[in-house]
Amino acid sequence: MMRVKKDYESLRNKAFTVFNTANKKKHSVIYKIEKDEWCCDCTWNSLKETHCSHIKAVIKKINSKKAEKLVKKLGI
Numbered sequence: 885m886m887r888v889k890k891d892y893e894s895l896r897n898k899a900f901t902v903f904n905t906a907n908k909k910k911h912s913v914i915y916k917i918e919k920d921e922w923c924c925d926c927t928w929n930s931l932k933e934t935h936c937s938h939i940k941a942v943i944k945k946i947n948s949k950k951a952e953k954l955v956k957k958l959g960i
């Protein structure tokens with residue numbers, strides 16, 4: 885399981901820490917707002933062109949938060 889924690893948000897970046905409870909490893913994920921680009925410090929992300937599981941976990945969390953807000957707004 886991936887635990888996502890938001891570290892900070894600035895005008896240029898959004899930073900998150902992703903903790904993998906399976907192997908107890910932590911990774912730093914940064915979203916560069918201007919470039920619309922995701923970065924992670926894991927080896928997968930530097931080797932492959934695709935998003936690693938840490939970045940995906942952050943995106944998933946953001947999307948589920950957005951969905952929650954929408955549900956509240958619509959009162960479903």
Ligand SMILES: [Zn+2]
Pocket residue numbers: 911924925926927928929936937938939
């Ligand atoms: Zn990663």
